[in-house]
Amino acid sequence: MDGALSTRQIAVIGGGWAGLASAVAASQRGAKVSLFEMAGQLGGRARSLPGDALTPGLDNGQHILIGAYTHSLKLMAALGVDIDQAFLRTPLRLRYPRHEGLQLPPGPPLLSFARGVWAHPSWPAKARLQLLLAASTWLARGFSADARLSVSTLCTGLPKCVRQDLIEPLCVAALNTPAAQASAQVFLRVLRDALFSGAGSADLLVPRQGLSTLMATPAMKHLSAQGVHIHLGTRVQTLAAEDSAWRVNEHRFDQVILACSSSEAARLTQVLAPGWSAMAQNLQFEPIVTVYIRSPGSALPAPMVALQEGPDAPAQFVFDLGQLGTHPGLFAWVISGASAWVARGLDETANRTLAQAQQEFDWASPPEVARVLAEKRATFACTPGLQRPPMRIAPGLLAAGDYVAGPYPATLEGAVRAGQAAASALG
Structure with a gap:
């Protein structure tokens, strides 16, 4: 802790990986941080979901890291995550x-x-x-x-x-x-x-644990120990400038980091910074669909297998969760850039994915669809010439998120780097 912000009250709006990275970095600089998350849990689009009697707790999608994602790996390690245990790392x-x-x-x-x-x-x-x-x-x-x-x-x-x-x-x-x-x-x-x-x-780093254990849970423990006030299930309704400070709902803060989704950030800044708000609002999005298929006793030739997608073959990758040490007999089929498949409907997508599975592999037991998860605004569409909104919105108001202007696409690493950059820019 360098104490540079020891007299500052900082609000971080959003508890995804960008918001958690911001809150950790700001608290390490000595700031008094309050974190607002409108969902009932932290983690944003990279979190674990509760299970039921038939389907175990699953992640809301499959995320992998690469060795070059040094900021994410260092942050997890600093939060007490054993990287060697948490990931299967292979060339x-x-x-x-x-x-x-x-x-x-x-x-x-x-x-x-x-x-x-x-x-x-x-x-x-x-x-x-x-x-x-x-x-x-x-x-x-x-x-x-x-x-x-x-x-x-x-x-x-x-x-x-x-x-x-x-x-x-x-x-x-x-x-x-x-x-x-x-x-x-x-x-x-x-x-x-x-x-x-x-x-x-x-190197590919494929999680061997639920996504929440990689960031949300250890970050919450760390932030709570640092005295950070975490407000779950709390949507920020109003953000307003007040003299040289900011009013977040009924609370007053010296500075604010908007680490929520681009649409939420656009809503909150529509009056404060209409140009920035319009840029955030104009981003287009691509969905990711994950079809979980169950086949007890089956295994793939590798923990992660690439696939040839086609008009009737939606998935580009499949993960053998049994080989990753989580759910034997369960396989996550990932459909990225899935706009066309979402338009065809999730039932059709699941049926086509099941047919793809039956065609591509031999199964020890008849495969069946266990669950379908769709993150319809998973990432911004990373298209040529895209103008992404900058980090600085107004004096004392910063943005953090994988969509903020930067060199990376919408990845976990991009989110962490954006969060840390915003915290570093606090003054």
């Missing part, structure tokens, strides 16, 4: 139902990537060479691209097998936006940090 491996995809061996990033691509078992030599040449070009350009460029346009010259087996699944996993509509500029930034920023940066 990047895209395993498909009937073949191996790209695998990166240990070693220095550039060498590891080159070796992994050249050893790819399913691509012809010409395709491997074309990918290495393209990656070399991106590296020479500092992994920058015209802000108007889409991922599909960026990768037009790559062979179809490379686009289908690597570019498209990585794009939809990282940006939750189909390659044809996704920002090449943001995608290249993720590739740079993941594949070329240091040893282990591309």
